[in-house]
Amino acid sequence: MSFLSPLSLSRDAVVATLRAAGCVFAEDEARLLLTTAGSGPELAALVDRRAAGQPLELVLGWAEFRGLRIAVEPGVFVPRRRTEFLVEQALAQVPEARVVVDLCCGSGAVGAVLAAALGPVALHAADIDPAAVRCARRNVAAYGGQVHTGDLFGALPPALRGRVDILAANVPYVPTGEVALLPAEARDHEPLTALDGGADGLDLLRRVAGEAARWLAPGGCLLVETSERQTAAAVEAFTRGGLTARPAVCEERYAQVVLGTVSLAVPGPPGA
Template sequence: MSVSPSPLTSSAIVTKLRAAGCVFAEDEAKLILSTAGTPSDLAAMVDRRVAGLPLEHVLGWAEFCGLRVAVDREVFVPRRRTEFLVRQAVTRARPGAVVVDLCCGSGAVGVALAAALGPVELYAADIDAAAVACARRNVGAVGGRVYEGDLFGALPVALRGRIEVLAANVPYVPTEEVGLLPSEAREHEPLVALDGGADGLDVLRRVAADAPRWLAPGGCLLVETSERQAPLAVEAFSGSGLSTTLAVSEELYATVVIGTRLSGLSA
């Protein structure tokens, strides 16, 4: 007769995680213990984390803006710095606004905006099928809709000229620097969510070029980028006719370019 293995203790999990290089082993152990449903689930989760799977993929969720957002394996994990983009968007929006989360990944940004603003008309889109499937769980839970496709091509044409808040967490890592990312990102997140082209701004430029046709008068586009890329990103926004400002958080090491469609700009 086989005997079930004894459940892993908290201290044993911490030891395993620390040996695997997890800097916050104690915190991660608590999260894994609180999420695992059975001893076998617990052992499997610890093994996956020790093998290098991102903690959020192990747990099946990520904390973002105080919310628990589902994150499936091979889906981009929302970063804490992107909470700054959400905060900037909230100050420029109103309850009931038409909100679009473009390059949505798990849909974390859109869900956070809906939670902060109250009822909104929420849409999200991503080119990656796994991300869309995950986002439909998150965004659908708050009454939003998710579409699969390439940027604005995925959205209903009826949204043209109606979007009041357009949040686009585009990929912005230069192609040659993708290999320098932590292994958790390189090996477990989709390349399409990371690689922004030669200078990291290929997708940003495409979004900025088309945004004026989709934004409502006074509507705004918000895109995260790096401090180094900010001048060229601002240039791309301004070149499309958007009134452009830059917001920076030293605390979160976050840079957000914000472009507003002027009332007289034709869509």
Template structure:
């Protein structure tokens, strides 16, 4: 969702006699700099557990809290993905990774969502495939807890641990789709991220090391031992890192290509096992 560029007192700062009207909510959000104030107002009003919760929710949004954390969910490929404090909020551009995975392996039977965060990618893949065995993994306990809420209804299992160390050994050589939304922001550029990311998302989900590719290289190197014959690894990356990411995939013995969606400014490296 759009960043709130400045913070100002909200017209709802004084407790009203009843729940604020939609017009009052829109005015408060607009005063705080929310570009899509009308849409956000509707989402907040609909998400409020009770009328008395609307004003406090508006106040939290007006002070800069990402809308997804205010309402408790983010939309991803038509699904409502539960999000909570301390968990990476799924980006809409990552839907391109899911699309590429489904196109590459439409009959996938075993799916792994590595560095899963909220589990949005895994949930979307399971939804698109229907009946696939789904596993998700993350090193962050908050992400694991959140992902369980999103993938358990689809029959998915969530594991905690460092990359492949989190996965059950029985998955070796069986994975048809390995989606890894790895952190890829160079450490020295973390301060350039929007405040929503810097202040509310875990560093472990964003910081990819000196050149942003530390985790990607580890995933690429380990993937061949887990992929089924013809199985694919997909990782989102920035445009300026794409060449180095492709090299890492190729060095791991994967048949590699780069998929680009200019409209969403999305770049996905795809590697296929022999």
């Protein structure tokens, strides 16, 4: 079904089409779509996709994240603006970081903006989803980043143990029973592996917190985003993993981050 004829491509027509489809910020979205489209038929196709419910970022092919345009594509988690708070906390905690890991990297947005802010770093990103890995490689290439495919720490080069200054792990934290309650843009267009965090939403967080101390350098920091009601349990998981944990909150962006630090490096298993 076409929502907009290529013959009716005025800004007002685009705005009206988007507003009728329920887009709250129709004027802003129209401006972005008009700027992105290279031709009338292309604009009509983009408007049709957006009006049909596809996330704006996937229609555009990029998402703005802390001043950078991050490439996104179908089947890849779209970076949230609230996650910029995690980046800010990382930069404040370890402003001289030289080794950065973006775990559960999705598009690689977190790693890319950290590298852009820090200057020359050894940047590694990892995700279990091959589509995310492909997308992340596009976004971290300008910073010399390496992207690995695999399950959490199992994807990383063993040589990184005890050397990581910033370990950003934007793990999925939606409880399984609440995934169906997410907005359709997320539920229908983003991979379940990037949303479902298990029965209480903390399955992957606990796994990361349990191993992170082996990978962090002295003074290094693990940062994980979570929800307000999960914060206490997340702090407990960090503490059990040998980390000194504290929560940080940004009410304006409704963002909750838990930070964990180590004062001494924890060695990896014998023979590593």
